Amino acid sequence: MALYRTQAIVLRHCNMGEADRIITLLSREYGKIRAVARGVKRPRNRLIGGTQIFTYSEFLIFEGKNLDNISQCEIKESFFKIRDDLEKLTYASYMAELINEFLPEREKNEEVFFLFLKTLHWILKGNDIELIARFFEMKLLLLIGLLPYMESCVYCGGSLEEGEIYFNASMGGAVCSRCFRMGQESMQIERGTLKLMRSLAVIKFEQLALIKTSLNLKQELERVMRSYITYHLEKKLKSLEFLNKVKNKTMT
Missing domain, CATH: 1.20.1440.120 (Recombination protein O, C-terminal domain)
Incomplete structure (x- = not known):
């Protein structure tokens, strides 16, 4: 199972079961990623802070068969x-x-x-x-x-400098x-x-x-x-x- 690091911003999250969440990340290296944060809804879970909405973190992620799994995250900017x-x-x-x-x-x-x-x-x-x-x-x-397109009329190519727009x-x-x-x-x-x-x-x-x-x-x-x-x-x-x-x- 591959392990990779990426810098990413949390775009959204949704609950999965009683304790887990699916986190949608906008990552610098891989684009948009969906990954599971296991147990993140439990108190004192180590992933809670870094998976809050809009948080910018460095993530360590395991590649999964269907969904990847977040192993670690280190906050770079919380935007709280x-x-x-x-x-x-x-x-x-x-x-x-x-x-x-x-x-x-x-x-x-x-x-x-x-x-x-x-x-x-x-x-x-x-x-x-x-x-x-x-x-x-x-x-x-x-x-x-x-x-x-805003430089000229998108239909005929004519000027937009006169008349109604x-x-x-x-x-x-x-x-x-x-x-x-x-x-x-x-x-x-x-x-x-x-x-x-x-x-x-x-x-x-x-x-x-x-x-x-x-x-x-x-x-x-x-x-x-x-x-x-x-x-x-x-x-x-x-x-x-x-x-x-x-x-x-x-x-x-």
């Missing part, structure tokens, strides 16, 4: 302050679900690993968490080859006023929203603080991204319903 803050927890859970849904198992993607790790650090700083979420979505889509998830991006009827469910968007999308696709984390935008544009971009992500996943994410409740609570 994210788990202690409902808003941060909810946004991070949404991002973790995105990764879990989009990434196949055992397909290495070191860039996505570092994107999520850095995003967790930025969530800890507590800045504009909604803008961080949009940045994360755009970068994740870029890394997995699903970034929406639309976005169509099924067509894959921005659509001009001449072509928006070609696809179903095109939504009209502000020129500022398109500009914001283009910016988020190319800037680095450190440049996020330079982005100045209105609440209306952020809300419109959220609607655009949700329609696009839902189209590609062909379902709504479970974390979105709870995220909506948390957002509505913070606004009241």
